[in-house]
Every structure is written in structure tokens, then in C-alpha cells.
Amino acid sequence: CYKKYEASQFMKNIPCAPGRNFLFGNLLSIKWGKKYSDLLDIHNKLLEKLGPIFKVYVLAYGESLVVADPKFVEYILSSQKLIDKSTYHAFLDSWIGTGLVTGGGAKWRRHRRLIAPSFHFSILRDFIDVFESVGDVFIKKLNKEVGKKSVNISPLVSLCTLDIICEATMGVKLNAQTEVSSDYINAVKTMCKIFISRLFFPIPKYLYWLTPNYYAERKAVKILHNYSDTVVRNKIKENSVVTAENYDGNDVDEKKKLAFLDHLLNINAKGEVLTTAELREEIDTVMFAGHDTVSATISFALYCLAQHPEIQEKVVEEQKAIFSDFKHGKVTLENINEMNYLELVIKECLRLYPPVPFLGRLFSEEVEWEGNVFPQGLNVMISIYAIHRNEEVFPDAEKFYPERFVESSKINSYNYLPFSIGPRNCIGQKFAMLELKTILSKVIRNFRIFPSEPNEKLKLIPNVVLESGNGICIRLEKR
Ligand code: HEM
Numbered sequence: 419c420y421k422k423y424e425a426s427q428f429m430k431n432i433p434c435a436p437g438r439n440f441l442f443g444n445l446l447s448i449k450w451g452k453k454y455s456d457l458l459d460i461h462n463k464l465l466e467k468l469g470p471i472f473k474v475y476v477l478a479y480g481e482s483l484v485v486a487d488p489k490f491v492e493y494i495l496s497s498q499k500l501i502d503k504s505t506y507h508a509f510l511d512s513w514i515g516t517g518l519v520t521g522g523g524a525k526w527r528r529h530r531r532l533i534a535p536s537f538h539f540s541i542l543r544d545f546i547d548v549f550e551s552v553g554d555v556f557i558k559k560l561n562k563e564v565g566k567k568s569v570n571i572s573p574l575v576s577l578c579t580l581d582i583i584c585e586a587t588m589g590v591k592l593n594a595q596t597e598v599s600s601d602y603i604n605a606v607k608t609m610c611k612i613f614i615s616r617l618f619f620p621i622p623k624y625l626y627w628l629t630p631n632y633y634a635e636r637k638a639v640k641i642l643h644n645y646s647d648t649v650v651r652n653k654i655k656e657n658s659v660v661t662a663e664n665y666d667g668n669d670v671d672e673k674k675k676l677a678f679l680d681h682l683l684n685i686n687a688k689g690e691v692l693t694t695a696e697l698r699e700e701i702d703t704v705m706f707a708g709h710d711t712v713s714a715t716i717s718f719a720l721y722c723l724a725q726h727p728e729i730q731e732k733v734v735e736e737q738k739a740i741f742s743d744f745k746h747g748k749v750t751l752e753n754i755n756e757m758n759y760l761e762l763v764i765k766e767c768l769r770l771y772p773p774v775p776f777l778g779r780l781f782s783e784e785v786e787w788e789g790n791v792f793p794q795g796l797n798v799m800i801s802i803y804a805i806h807r808n809e810e811v812f813p814d815a816e817k818f819y820p821e822r823f824v825e826s827s828k829i830n831s832y833n834y835l836p837f838s839i840g841p842r843n844c845i846g847q848k849f850a851m852l853e854l855k856t857i858l859s860k861v862i863r864n865f866r867i868f869p870s871e872p873n874e875k876l877k878l879i880p881n882v883v884l885e886s887g888n889g890i891c892i893r894l895e896k897r
Pocket residue numbers: 518519530703704707708709711712715772773774777778835836837838841842843844845846847849850
């Protein structure tokens with residue numbers, strides 16, 4: 419009880435974003451006073467003015483802490499107890515339920531332990547074929563953009579990564595790149611839009627059903643669940659694979675397995691069973707987590723290469739040394755491991771443009787740190803975006819300079835964390851790196867990349883992932 423009192427007193431002393439309104443908290447000054455696209459700027463200015471730990475207030479959520487202090491971040495992220503996600507994550511529940519990204523507590527621990535082996539390197543190797551074949555379609559699509567003065571690359575890349583994650587996860591070809599439109603893709607887009615709108619226009623749960631979003635969300639979720647449910651049920655039927663409902667203790671042949679779903683089904687054969695609903699939840703989760711994040715990174719990396727011809731040239735030289743058939747050579751695990759300079763480029767891109775710019779946590783208990791007590795139930799936003807721009811760690815931080823990662827072992831993990839760190843780090847990190855290298859290698863070997871005409875600068879906005887409000891525009895020429 420005393421801790422509770424101490425925590426509430428301590429919170430009073432934490433600097434607060436200005437313009438607090440009794441009804442809307444800081445939202446009015448943050449949201450209405452400025453354009454949505456200014457949000458990261460505002461956040462930077464608040465950090466400068468208030469320091470690396472400050473609070474913002476939004477009526478529907480109460481006080482939230484924004485943290486960019488690497489020491490406190492280390493304390494939070496390395497904790498085995500502070501693993502619960504912020505209340506905002508609940509806006510994704512209707513779609514991805516309490517799968518790995520949003521779940522917490524004992525269920526998350528069990529699922530993480532069961533699913534982690536499916537992301538082992540030996541399994542990921544098989545997915546390079548998927549990256550290759552979907553990448554070939556992507557190159558064909560890009561061929562159609564050659565000669566245009568400005569191409570917003572984001573939507574094209576997004577369809578490519580959606581095709582990849584769908585095939586890798588469910589073993590199903592979505593053909594998002596070749597089909598004009600699909601209900602599934604539209605439903606994914608709708609859900610992402612609604613998530614953001616609910617985040618910034620927090621309407622209390624009991625009033626939400628009065629809004630048009632409620633009905634759009636219900637329709638979209640039905641489409642998304644029908645899709646993954648059908649795939650899961652068909653797989654179970656096809657493979658006669660066991661689930662919690664029909665498990666009889668017999669093993670399933672591992673060699674036949676290809677997609678993540680197959681690997682998850684195989685878990686059931688080992689006696690630790692996931693129900694059909696849990697399987698669907700995890701499939702939807704990987705579809706959500708593994709699509710836009712990679713898409714954003716590829717798009718930003720192409721933009722950076724367009725803006726820095728000398729860096730692009732170094733990437734090309736490395737690719738020339740690796741591939742005897744420069745344009746059509748196939749990517750393999752072996753040659754991916756030789757793409758060292760490309761890896762530096764990707765790392766620098768993830769530093770400047772972290773797809774997940776903020777990590778949300780909910781303190782499930784009172785937290786004592788450096789003699790201060792933070793209250794239980796506090797929402798915390800860890801600003802990866804700000805941590806990655808710390809001049810003391812990354813001199814000339816706004817500069818795109820891949821060489822700064824040559825001695826990456828010297829960079830403390832809590833100063834550079836695009837995939838987060840600790841128990842809730844990104845389970846798909848290795849998968850993502852393989853996919854990023856494969857697709858970027860293919861693009862760079864087929865096209866020269868230039869800035870768009872006129873040279874459109876990025877206007878960063880923190881949507882579901884980091885995006886650019888005016889698109890990510892480049893110009894392509896055939897090599
Ligand atoms: C460049 C690409 C990617 C980036 C930057 C990224 C980043 C992240 C980050 C920062 C987290 C932690 C979120 C948090 O703590 O709140 C996370 C979690 C997660 N990511 Fe990724 N991710 C990427 C790609 C992928 C891919 C390709 C997959 C799947 C194939 C994936 C699956 C997941 C899952 C399932 C989690 C939740 C892990 C857990 O809490 O146990 N991610 N990712």
C-alpha cells in the first residue's frame with residue numbers, strides 16, 4: 419500500500435507533455451494543434467525539452483510513460499516479469515487474439531517455447547526458395563515501373579512481402595502481386611487503418627459499437643479469420659495432422675513439413691498440443707508481424723540506396739563478387755552469408771527507420787528503478803526511434819552511414835534494438851534478415867536506383883509500422 423502511495427507521488431514529479439486538457443489529456447495539443455505527420459517531430463521536441471523519461475496523458479488510457487533512457491530500457495526489456503504488452507495492443511485482439519505479439523503471462527510463455535524451434539536456421543533455409551520465386555514476380559512488376567520519374571515503392575513492396583509471408587506461413591500462394599485486388603488484402607489494410615485510428619481517437623470500449631469502424635472491423639475480421647481458418651482446417655485434413663481435439667500420441671513425419679503452419683502442427687505430434695483456435699491465432703499473428711515490418715525496411719533501404727549512389731555502388735560491387743551470373747544468379751544461404759556490406763546497409767536502415775519505432779509495455783506490478791517507484795498498470799512507450807538517434811552513440815546520427823556498424827560489437831544492445839531485445843524480442847529476426855537480403859540482392863542486381871524527380875523527401879509517420887506520409891519514392895533504370 420505504501421509502495422502504491424510512493425508510486426503515485428513519484429509520478430507527479432515526472433515531467434509531463436504540455437497542454438493537458440481535463441477531457442482529452444494531451445491529445446488536443448499533440449493531435450489537433452499539429453498535423454498527424456508531425457507526431458515524431460513533436461515527440462523529439464518533447465524529449466529534448468523534458469528529458470528521456472516523460473509522461474503523456476490520454477483520457478481513455480490515463481498516464482503513459484515515454485522512455486528513451488537506455489538504462490531504464492535495459493531494465494524493462496531484460497526483465498522476465500515485465501513482459502505484458504500495453505493496453506493499446508488490445509485493439510488488435512479481434513484479429514490476432516492473444517497470439518505471440520499481443521499475448522502475455524503463462525499462455526505467451528508456453529507458446530513462445532513451443533513456437534521458437536520453428537524459427538530455427540535449419541528450417542528457415544527452406545524459405546529462401548519462397549523469397550526467390552516471389553522475388554522473381556516482384557522484379558517483373560518493377561520492370562513495368564522503369565523510366566517513370568517517380569515510383570512510390572511502398573505499395574509494390576508491401577504486396578511482395580504479403581505474398582512471401584502468406585506462402586511461408588500457410589503454404590498458400592496469395593498472388594497479391596498479380597491479382598488486381600483481394601478481399602484478404604483489403605481486410606488487412608482495413609484492420610491496420612482501424613488500429614491507428616483507434617490509437618489516436620481512443621473511444622471507450624462501450625461506445626465503440628456506435629462507430630462505423632466497429633462494423634468495418636467486424637467485416638474485415640470475418641474475412642481474415644475465414645481465410646486462415648480454412649487454411650488451418652484444410653492442412654489438418656490434408657496431413658491428417660493432430661490437434662488438441664484429436665491427438666492420439668503418434669508422431670508425424672517431419673520431412674514433409676514446409677510452411678510454419680506445418681511446423682506448428684508438428685508440435686502437436688510431440689504431445690504439447692495447440693488447439694485449432696490457437697493455431698489460427700498464431701498464423702494470423704505471424705501474418706501481421708512479418709509483413710509490413712519487412713516491407714517498410716525494403717522500401718526505406720531502396721530509398722537510402724537511391725539517395726547514396728556511392729553506397730549503392732559498394733553494394734553492387736559486393737554482389738558482383740558473389741554472383742557469377744550477376745542478374746539471374748540464385749540466392750542461397752551460402753551466398754547470403756557473404757553479403758556483408760548489404761548487411762551493414764540493412765542495419766543502418768533499421769537504425770534510422772526502425773519499422774517498430776515504439777515498443778508498448780504495461781507494468782504488471784510496481785516497478786522500482788534507481789530508487790524510484792513506478793505504479794502498477796502504467797503504460798510505457800519505449801522510443802526505439804529516439805534511442806537510435808542518440809548522438810553520443812551514433813555521431814552524426816541523421817547521416818546514413820552503414821560503416822558505423824563495421825564494429826557493431828562495440829554498440830551496446832540497448833542502444834540499437836530494431837528487433838527489440840530480451841524475452842519478447844522478435845522471433846522472426848533471422849527470417850527477416852534472409853528475406854531482406856534476398857529481395858534487396860535481386861532488386862539491386864536488376865536495377866539502378868535513383869532519387870525520384872523531383873527528389874521527394876521522406877515525411878516519417880508512426881503508423882502500424884514506420885511509414886512515409888508522402889510515400890517512399892524512387893526512380894528505376896534497368897541494369
Ligand atoms: C525487419 C523486420 C522486422 C522487424 C524490424 C521486427 C521487429 C519486431 C519487434 C521490435 C518486436 C517486439 C515488439 C515488442 O516487444 O513490442 C517483434 C516481435 C515479433 N515479431 Fe518481428 N520484426 C520483423 C520481422 C518479423 C517477421 C518476418 C516475423 C515472422 C516471420 C516476425 C514475427 C514477430 C513475432 C511473432 C513477434 C512477437 C514475439 C513475442 O512477443 O514473443 N517479425 N518484431
